[in-house]
Amino acid sequence: MLRAGLLLGLSSLAFAGHAQEADSTVASETRPYLSVLYSYTFENSDRVGVEEGQGAQLGVGKALSEHWGFELNGFYSEFPHDNTPGANAQREYGGKLDGLYFFSRNPKFSPYFGAGVGGVTTELRGTSLDTTDPFADVGLGFIKYFTLAGADLGFRADLRYRHIWFDDNALGGTNVGDLGEAVLKVGLVVPLGSRAVAAAAPTPPAACMDSDGDGICDTADLCPGTPSGTVVDAKGCPKATAEGANRKFDDVHFEFDKSELAEGEKSKLDKAATTIDGMSKTYPNLKVDVSGHTDWIGTDGYNQGLSERRANTVKSYLSRKGVDAGRINTFAYGESKPIATNETAEGRAQNRRAEIQTHE
Structure with missing residues (x-):
């Protein structure tokens, strides 16, 4: 019955995670956080003479990428005796390292898969008997963020199947060997740090009349009517030099x-292609360098390939718009050349780019 209930709970969480994954319209929640949870360990006949356990878990977590994260957790639980003659209550405490895979970082609903390893000490109350054993757990959970009195918080639920390589002989019982049980945890997550605030849009400069589109206002243009794409100096006249x-x-x-x-x-790119076409008439040996870049989310190898694909996309588009493909060189820099911080969503958006430069 216990295993059936556990499987049902895990399946429900998995379905919820799949249903929410497609909602990417809200900024991801990737701040470090504190996690304070109440824990309930379902009754297990392998724990002789005790009922279900109740306790707490305290931990800290950090995002490693858009999907991956880790946690360090400490926990404590009490298992009251079940009135079996001669039975003693138990208590346990320990720590563990968790790896988390988030199906979505949407703060409205962030479902995840979790797996952890650690050690647990179990004591038999009223005696000097105790045992320290390794364990591993696996399961599903979710975090739903909300705001209360101006503070960011998250409600969290986590259901795991835990396997302890348990030495029951150390507690005076028969040698059970392994112990498998379900542990449910619910509580709060407290994000650390402030949410990133979007930068205010810059005030556009006052418009001026530029009839030939060379970037020099008509009032200051000493060479009006220059062909489209011609590189001009500060006076609006052609600048036919390598510079x-x-x-x-x-x-x-x-x-x-x-x-x-x-x-x-x-x-x-439409505007760039038109300009480059005009420049090529003034500079027959003109070259076009297209460099692809990424933010820091993902492995170095994956981001290197992604930046290469971005550079090739821009090259293909310029070529279709009339730029000679033989003039275009592509470069891929992965995440190695950011132009903004990768700590905020706005900075990462600026780093996901392709740059276009011309030279002879």
């Missing part, structure tokens, strides 16, 4: 773990 071939275009940004172009980024 004039050096130009950096607006960065092209990508969604998390994507190498496809968002619709809003294509307009940047």
Whole structure:
């Protein structure tokens, strides 16, 4: 009956995790946190003479990536005797290291799979008998974040199957050997640190008339009507030097773990392709360097490949828009060259980019 209930609970949590995974419209919750949980250990006949256990677990956790995290936990539980003649109550305490895989970091509902290893000391109350044994556990859980009186908190539930390599002889009983039991924990999560605040959008500069589109206002342009894509100096006149071939275009940004172009980024490349086509007439040996970059979430090897795919996506798009593919060189830098902090969602969004530069 116990095992059936455990499997039902785990299956329900897994289904809930799958159902919530698709909601990616809310910023991920990846701050370090404290976890304070009440624990309930279901009654098990292998624990001779005692009933179900109740106690607490205190831990700290940290996200390693968008999906992975770890925790260090300490716990304590009491197991009252069940009125069996000669039975003594038990208590246990110990610590463990948990690895967590989050199906989603959505603060509205963050389901996860957890597995842990640790050690537990079990004492027989009223005697000097005790035993310290290794254990492992596995199960599912979720965290649902909310705000109370201006403070960020999370409700957490966690259901595990725990296996203890238990030396019952040390407590004066028969040699049970292994002990398997279900442990349910519920309580609060307290995120540490402040939520990232989105940077205010910069105030756009006052618009000016620029009839030839060379970036110089008509009122200051001494060479009006320059062809599209011509590199000009501060006076709006053509600058036909090697230095004039050096130009950096607006960065092209990508969604998390994507190498496809968002619709809003294509307009940047349309403008860049037109400009590069014009520059190539002034600079016949013009070269175009496209470099791909990522944020720090993921392994070095995966991010290296992702940055290469992003660079190739930009190259292909420019080529389709008329830029000679023979002029374009691609480079992949993975997560090695951030331009903003990777500690915030806004910074990571800036780092997920491709850069375009021209030179002779």
